[in-house]
Amino acid sequence: MSASNTVQTAKTAESEAPSGRMGDVAYTTIRKLILDNVWSAGYQATEAEVAAELGMSRTPVREALMKLQQEGLIKVTPRHGMQVLPISxxxxxxxxxxxxxxxxxxxxxxxxxxxxxxxxxxxxxxxxxxxxxxxxxxxxxxxxxxxxxxxxxxxxxxxxxxxxxxxxxxxxxxxxxxxxxxxxxxxxxxxxxxxxxxxxxxxxxxxxxxxxxxxxxxxxxxxxxxxxxxxxxxxx
Structure with a gap:
């Protein structure tokens, strides 16, 4: 699936899924973008930029970023957003x-x-x-x-x-x-x-x-x- 298709899927899911599920949709979408190297090592974006890219509100995006940080895929810095971490x-x-x-x-x-x-x-x-x-x-x-x-x-x-x-x-x-x-x-x-x-x-x-x-x-x-x-x- 291309980056545009991945993001479009997230936008469609937000319009259809219950609000409590949107954190999962954001998590799945961002994780796929990282694992498929669409967002490669070093990629940076603020929380607002990620939310705009996915066509979603900031609350589920924030939840997703915290979870991805716990998994070691990204680093989240207050007021600076997220950065995709490299694999050596x-x-x-x-x-x-x-x-x-x-x-x-x-x-x-x-x-x-x-x-x-x-x-x-x-x-x-x-x-x-x-x-x-x-x-x-x-x-x-x-x-x-x-x-x-x-x-x-x-x-x-x-x-x-x-x-x-x-x-x-x-x-x-x-x-x-x-x-x-x-x-x-x-x-x-x-x-x-x-x-x-x-x-x-x-x-x-x-x-x-x-x-x-x-x-x-x-x-x-x-x-x-x-x-x-x-x-x-x-x-x-």
């Missing part, structure tokens, strides 16, 4: 260490549940969408399908606490992935690894599922960090 290669290293460990655990949990093909269909559909996107070199569609895969994996693991922790860090890594999406090799390896993970889960082999996901995350993290260092990208 060191941040990404630590984030990928978390993702590698917890997503491997999630994969093991899904395999242990012995889910049927119908339950696993969202994973299969996501890998098919990833493969189809590569066939037509649509990297944006590939990235969307990739995120859908991981979201479904976390839902299927059955551990809501694990899911919430991983999604928080997954969203932060999203910023770096989108910046470098067209700088990295075509994600053929990643697509194949997702297919291998689905096969391991379907077989009920928790150890194999965890191993496949752990290797996938380590490879992807190493690839991303090497690229950031090679290009001298010290902040995203």
């Amino acid at each position: 290669p060191e941040d990404m290293l630590q984030i990928y260490q978390i993702l590698t460990s917890l997503e491997a655990t999630a994969a093991e949990l899904v395999a242990e549940r012995g889910l049927d093909d119908a339950s696993l269909k969202p994973l299969s559909d996501a890998t098919a969408a990833m493969d189809a996107a590569l066939q037509v070199d649509d990297l944006d569609a590939w990235a969307f399908a990739d995120e859908q895969f991981h979201a479904h994996l976390l839902t299927l693991c059955g551990n809501e606490y694990l899911r919430n922790v991983v999604l928080n860090f997954w969203d932060r890594a999203h910023r770096a992935r989108m910046v470098t999406l067209r700088m990295r090799p075509k994600p053929v390896h990643s697509t194949r690894e997702h297919i291998e993970l689905v096969a391991a889960i379907r077989s009920g082999d928790a150890n194999l599922a965890g191993s496949v996901q752990r290797a996938h995350r380590k490879r992807a993290g190493t690839e991303l960090l090497s690229l950031l260092n090679r290009l001298g990208l010290n902040r995203l």
Whole structure:
């Protein structure tokens, strides 16, 4: 979704949603603008400017900014507004260490549940969408399908606490992935690894599922960090 579409969605939501829900709409909209690098690291705006950009009143925007500050995505300074905080290669290293460990655990949990093909269909559909996107070199569609895969994996693991922790860090890594999406090799390896993970889960082999996901995350993290260092990208 483009920046204009994201903002238009917020304006429409404000006209339709109950007043108590507008803080959530503002939060979701601003967070997406940051994570998609529409508002990149260093972007600054006053509370009034953000409210005007979103076509919303200042109260829900203020609530959203406070929540985003607690998550570490922005810094709010009285009378000066908000500033989007950067993510460094060191941040990404630590984030990928978390993702590698917890997503491997999630994969093991899904395999242990012995889910049927119908339950696993969202994973299969996501890998098919990833493969189809590569066939037509649509990297944006590939990235969307990739995120859908991981979201479904976390839902299927059955551990809501694990899911919430991983999604928080997954969203932060999203910023770096989108910046470098067209700088990295075509994600053929990643697509194949997702297919291998689905096969391991379907077989009920928790150890194999965890191993496949752990290797996938380590490879992807190493690839991303090497690229950031090679290009001298010290902040995203």
